[in-house]
Amino acid sequence: MRGLSIHQAPPFQIIALYFSTACVFWFLSSLLELFLFFKKELNLPLLVHSHVVGFALMTMLGALFQMLPVVAGAVISEPLKKAIPLYLALLLSSLLFLDGFLLKKERFLLFGATLLMLSIISAVSLMLYHLLPKKSFVPTVRGFKFSLFFLLVATFSGYLFLTLKEPLFFKIHYPFMLWGWIGGLIASVSFQVIELFYTTPPYPRFFAWYFHILVSFFLIFSLLGESFLYRLPLSILYIIYALTTVYLLLKSKRSVLEYTPKFWLLGMGLLLLASIFFVFGEFLAFLVSFVLFSSSIILGMMQRIIPFLVWFHLSGFGLKNAPLMFEIIPPSRQAITFYSFLILCLSMPFALINTNFLIVSIILHLFTASVLLFNVLEGIGIYLKYVKRGL
């Protein structure tokens, strides 16, 4: 029955920690790309995991701590006492895990992977424990449950692949992680955010309600054979989702100055590409497009969530004329991240054709990550400034 209370609202420190760490990871991954470029080494597992674990996982778990009480009424009591140890465990295990890939030391990698798996299981168990008893009145809440379950499957299968070297586990690991966890969670969020924040028509009810069930079936179906036909249903589902989202965004009645809808549109374009590359078995192109898709959505949403929560908490503390969102991350600074990221995306096909061109994409990544990190830290700094001086 306890749905919401201001005392139960997640403290700003949680999202600030998770998001700022994710931005640091994204920045470090661009430095890592630079290092590997000059070493003339393409360490794909390291690069992909620095994005998926360091950037995406940290962001998405942080966001879930915020969204569970707001969207689902799943209130985690004493959230700081749970979120901070989980954060430390995730941070330490992610670093060890990525170091294992970097140093190519099997024992190091397995140790890091074991710790990371335990951290993820702890985080997912905590969230599902509070989420599962809540009735899913809307597709978003149901989507959260499915996405967290997909994360568990992806984590277990990844760990089993590392330990047993059985290819089947890799075949389970990456689609469950990308399509199930990342794609599934982004879709869950979009089912509410797009309509509400941009005054668009809603997603077709039937589509949103059964989306994650279909993802489950099609994920399993994709494992049954090697032919492209087995991957086709999953791709078609995500193509329909991406096209629907684009259609809805174009129907938006809002005249906004900020760049989040553009990040969503760009993200959906990249998702379409990822879906097509997935069907045709173009693994590298699929991975690149999918990682860019998820990064686009995260870039857009993170630069909205941080300023909103800074304003919301300061205003909730009774600060009159608390800085507005535009004063915390102005649209002009959000625009820098959008355009640099857009050029990064456009540079990628050239980089895939000629690896010498990678340096351009890496520098653009480094630049975008630096501005994002600055924007997020600046927002957190504004919050801390007011809190430290007693508002």
Next chain:
Amino acid sequence: MLTITEYLTHEHRECDELYAKVEELLKKGQWEDAKRVFAEFKTETLKHFQREEDVLFPEFEARTGIVMGPTQVMRMEHDQARELIERMEKALEEKKEKEFFAIGDTYMILIQQHNLKEENILYPMCDQHLDPSEMIQKMGNI
């Protein structure tokens, strides 16, 4: 039969559409029309808050005994929204377009995360514990 969730969610969407219309008119530089639609938006939004604060929340609190829970958070967010509406109105009066959009941007995120909580959590709880037709009739009288 209409549920409380459906009835009040419909009001949310009506207010959103009115606000979006104000933005559209301002983009076209039609200040007088924007002021007129904004007045309508303000009236409808405040009426919606009043329906909840005067009818729905007290009935919910009386029935469930939960006084310092979701309804208290919703009242606090209504106050935050009221303050932003006043500031938007002032910006409109003074023809400060950038300021209006800056305040409006924060307002929209506040009100949409507020609506999320109501539509996903509070209204379904109200539907479970209260008589929807009686509630809708009482709220309609405002």
